[in-house]
Amino acid sequence: MGLAAVQGTVLEHQGTVEVTSESGRGSTFRLLLPVSDESKAIEPARSSARPARGAQGRVLVVDDESTVVSVIQRTLERSGYDVDVCSGGQQALDRYQPNRFDLVLLDVMMPDLDGVQVLQRLRAADPQARVMLMTGHAEESVQARLREFPDVTVISKPFLPKELLEEIRKLSLP
Numbered sequence: 001m002g003l004a005a006v007q008g009t010v011l012e013h014q015g016t017v018e019v020t021s022e023s024g025r026g027s028t029f030r031l032l033l034p035v036s037d038e039s040k041a042i043e044p045a046r047s048s049a050r051p052a053r054g055a056q057g058r059v060l061v062v063d064d065e066s067t068v069v070s071v072i073q074r075t076l077e078r079s080g081y082d083v084d085v086c087s088g089g090q091q092a093l094d095r096y097q098p099n100r101f102d103l104v105l106l107d108v109m110m111p112d113l114d115g116v117q118v119l120q121r122l123r124a125a126d127p128q129a130r131v132m133l134m135t136g137h138a139e140e141s142v143q144a145r146l147r148e149f150p151d152v153t154v155i156s157k158p159f160l161p162k163e164l165l166e167e168i169r170k171l172s173l174p
Contacts, residue, residue, distance in 0.1 A: 006031070007158055009071060057102035057173035058082045062092040062118070063134070064110045068157075072105065075161040076168075089113025098126040102173045108135035108146075116145045119152065130171060134159075 006029075010017050015033040059081050063069050069085050076083045084101070086092050090112050096104065104122065108115035115133050122129045133146065136157035146154055155167050 003029075003158065006067075009067070011160065056080060056082070058084070058100065059168075060092060060096065060101045060104045061085045062087075062089065062104065062110070062115075063107040064088060065107075068107075071161070072164065075164060079165055081168075089115065089118040092118055093121055096122060096125070096129070098128070102130060103168065103171065104129060104131045105168075106131055106133050108133050109137055116148075119149060123149075130173070132167065132171070 007017050010031055010033065015031060018030040018032065019027060020030075021027040059076055061069055061072050061076070061083060062085075063072070064087050066087070069087070073083045073085055084095065086095055089110050092104065092106065093113070106115045106118055110118075113121075115135070119131050119133065122131060131149075132153045132155060134155050134157055135146075146152070153167055153171065155164065
């Protein structure tokens, strides 16, 4: 997942990532970023995505990788969402209160409680809790556990900021 965070950061700076791999020798990653003129002030990158309709929703982002959280938080805030973040499942459960968040954006793989466990506990406390899961794991065991929740959107990592916003817009948050 670290590479997904790198890709998100590089794309936000209008750069690209080139990858070359050679069997038995490994992979090389080249990060290409635009050159800047140090004497010239540079404006922060702006998301090209339009703000989501009615994007005054409150979102809790839960992921144990700080770089992933940072990219997601910036993306959502630039689109008008009020964002709260935490780094683990138990912390998310402690912070969640019904009617406080319009959406919980939840990583599936975390060290303390995984995303499916958190989802189960959130739904036990609040059956109306809106949750979107993020996963970089396509293993059948993870996919099988997610089948228990057909109404929960799952977004595969790595994803681009605009893809995340599109998935959130489909949920028609209040």
